[in-house]
Amino acid sequence: MINFQYVRANDVADAVRHIATDPTAKFIAGGTNLIDLMKDDVERPSRLIDISRLPLNTVEETTDGGLRIGALVPNSDLAYHPLVQSRYPLLTSAILAGASQQLRNMASTGGNLLQRTRCAYFYDTATPCNKRTPGSGCSAINGLNRIHAILGTSEACIATHPSDMCVALAALDATVHVTGPDGERTIMFADFHRLPGDTPQRDTNLRPNEIITAIALPAPRFVTNYSYLKIRDRLSYAFALVSIAAALELEGGTIADARLALGGVAHKPWRDTGAEAALRGQPANQATFTRAADLLLRDAKGFEHNAFKIDLARRGIARTLTQAANGTPQSQADKKVR
Amino acid sequence: MARTSTAARPSKQTIPTQDKISIALTVNNVERTLQVSPWTTLLDALRDHLELTGTKKGCDHGQCGACTVLVEGRRIISCLTLAVMKDGAKVTTIEGLAANGALHPLQQAFIDHDAFQCGYCTPGQICSAAGLLAEGKAKTVNEIRELMSGNICRCGAYPNIVAAIQQAMGQTGEKS
Numbered sequence A: 001m002i003n004f005q006y007v008r009a010n011d012v013a014d015a016v017r018h019i020a021t022d023p024t025a026k027f028i029a030g031g032t033n034l035i036d037l038m039k040d041d042v043e044r045p046s047r048l049i050d051i052s053r054l055p056l057n058t059v060e061e062t063t064d065g066g067l068r069i070g071a072l073v074p075n076s077d078l079a080y081h082p083l084v085q086s087r088y089p090l091l092t093s094a095i096l097a098g099a100s101q102q103l104r105n106m107a108s109t110g111g112n113l114l115q116r117t118r119c120a121y122f123y124d125t126a127t128p129c130n131k132r133t134p135g136s137g138c139s140a141i142n143g144l145n146r147i148h149a150i151l152g153t154s155e156a157c158i159a160t161h162p163s164d165m166c167v168a169l170a171a172l173d174a175t176v177h178v179t180g181p182d183g184e185r186t187i188m189f190a191d192f193h194r195l196p197g198d199t200p201q202r203d204t205n206l207r208p209n210e211i212i213t214a215i216a217l218p219a220p221r222f223v224t225n226y227s228y229l230k231i232r233d234r235l236s237y238a239f240a241l242v243s244i245a246a247a248l249e250l251e252g253g254t255i256a257d258a259r260l261a262l263g264g265v266a267h268k269p270w271r272d273t274g275a276e277a278a279l280r281g282q283p284a285n286q287a288t289f290t291r292a293a294d295l296l297l298r299d300a301k302g303f304e305h306n307a308f309k310i311d312l313a314r315r316g317i318a319r320t321l322t323q324a325a326n327g328t329p330q331s332q333a334d335k336k337v338r
Numbered sequence B: 001m002a003r004t005s006t007a008a009r010p011s012k013q014t015i016p017t018q019d020k021i022s023i024a025l026t027v028n029n030v031e032r033t034l035q036v037s038p039w040t041t042l043l044d045a046l047r048d049h050l051e052l053t054g055t056k057k058g059c060d061h062g063q064c065g066a067c068t069v070l071v072e073g074r075r076i077i078s079c080l081t082l083a084v085m086k087d088g089a090k091v092t093t094i095e096g097l098a099a100n101g102a103l104h105p106l107q108q109a110f111i112d113h114d115a116f117q118c119g120y121c122t123p124g125q126i127c128s129a130a131g132l133l134a135e136g137k138a139k140t141v142n143e144i145r146e147l148m149s150g151n152i153c154r155c156g157a158y159p160n161i162v163a164a165i166q167q168a169m170g171q172t173g174e175k176s
């Protein structure tokens, strides 16, 4: 870890002032991703702006019946918040599928969105990586790419976004509230994370001088028929190979509305509104679910070590939609997939 | 995970260093003042500055749980926490769990169930389990296993660790 300066922000305006005057500075919230990356010299900020004491740690109901989640609410508190457990159980489930309880106690809502890829080459400063050093090349395309993306990749980068929480937020139509030198703006969740294209160094559309203040959720839906299924190399405390968030609104045996988003398969949480449209108006059965999975994966492309993910995702989607339709969401404690 | 040797770092650091910062921590009910660099982790502050070496460094990257301590009663990973960020906080380590000469129920339970072999992961396991008891979310064996998954035991003492936690839950009035 390189030497750096430390400053504590007094309020949001102070935090923005600090970051605007020093482009090599970084915010620190829970520290669980940033400190890890600094220890490996992947991140080398000259100054850390500690935002962890800012009063952005409340969960409040909004006038439209939704929820406003402060950017500093710890992942564990959010998962166990009574309003989240009762109204957005898909979000609770996705958060509890990620990391460990110690890490969730530290990890912030805003930091979770901005966590960086777990591509091993990104972490290894001795190897080329376009995300870490633009223009140096991608070591993963012809390297160890078992955990890498199958959707939306580019020749420059095939990394995945590792978050579980963000997959649920994508499915639930969250919005991201940010503040910068020019004031506040709101970013739709689908527009927050980026595909790699030829600028994989940019994970998101957050500007370098902006701070996330809150995540907002619309009024609750999909409280009964939902599931978050995370498939990984061991049953807990491992990143997803493929994860699926599914939510349905059923009328009789027919799907009135659907949400479908995947994690571990792309540079961003992968929500496919086309696949959702293909579910709408259809009977909630295997044929429908498989058709939606095939549609979602129509452009999937495997690399040397990760082609298995395409079939894994196809089956996982059908399984998760079945769990959602049956109202038997995947338990994050009892790991049996039913 | 890949490590970077110091040799791979650019030789010239242009970033100015900052004087040490004075912070106060209440560690195991004793107020301590210490001078730390901004980059000193809470783990290093405990072990190297306060000589509380019960808390262990396993991976130093958040992946093993050996460094688990309680901050304001919540279990956290001290290797990914900067000491300066916890200025003013109340920290409990494995050295602070016993009270009035009596072992903490979890310490006794770990002995009763032989819940360790080499013992390297044990301080982290016990602090993590203390956090788990305080949270009150684990009721079943599956839930204990899941909510303890952030603590790796290379000796594989897991079944006995779960049994020890179940025993301590009974003693502290939790359902097992």
Ligand SMILES: Cc1cc2nc3c(=O)[nH]c(=O)nc-3n(C[C@H](O)[C@H](O)[C@H](O)COP(=O)(O)OP(=O)(O)OC[C@H]3O[C@@H](n4cnc5c(N)ncnc54)[C@H](O)[C@@H]3O)c2cc1C
Residues within 6 Å of the ligand: A026, A027, A028, A029, A030, A031, A032, A033, A034, A035, A036, A051, A071, A072, A097, A098, A099, A100, A103, A106, A107, A108, A109, A110, A111, A112, A113, A114, A115, A162, A163, A164, A165, A210, A211, A212, A213, A237, A238, A239, A240, B061, B062, B063
């Ligand atoms: C061993 C391990 C296992 C893990 N497993 C999982 C897993 O299975 N699933 C999963 O989803 N996650 C997992 N994680 C990742 C974890 O969820 C993230 O590290 C965490 O959510 C990041 O939040 P933080 O507050 O600690 O961020 P920090 O490390 O403090 O910050 C991360 C980045 O966000 C920026 N930032 C933070 N807050 C703001 C803000 N409000 N505005 C603007 N910028 C901000 C920082 O500048 C930094 O660049 C794991 C982490 C570890 C170490």
Ligand code: SF4
Residues within 6 Å of the ligand: A117, A119, A120, A121, A122, A128, A129, A130, A131, A132, A137, A138, A139, A140, A141, A156, A157, A158, A159, A200
């Ligand atoms: S996949 Fe992306 S992050 Fe990984 S080596 Fe290639 S450019 Fe870097």
Ligand code: FES
Residues within 6 Å of the ligand: B056, B057, B058, B059, B060, B061, B062, B063, B064, B065, B066, B067, B068, B077, B078, B079, B080
């Ligand atoms: S030493 Fe902190 S988690 Fe391993």
Ligand code: FES
Residues within 6 Å of the ligand: B115, B116, B117, B118, B119, B120, B121, B122, B152, B153, B154, B155, B156, B157
């Ligand atoms: S007892 Fe040896 S690592 Fe757990």
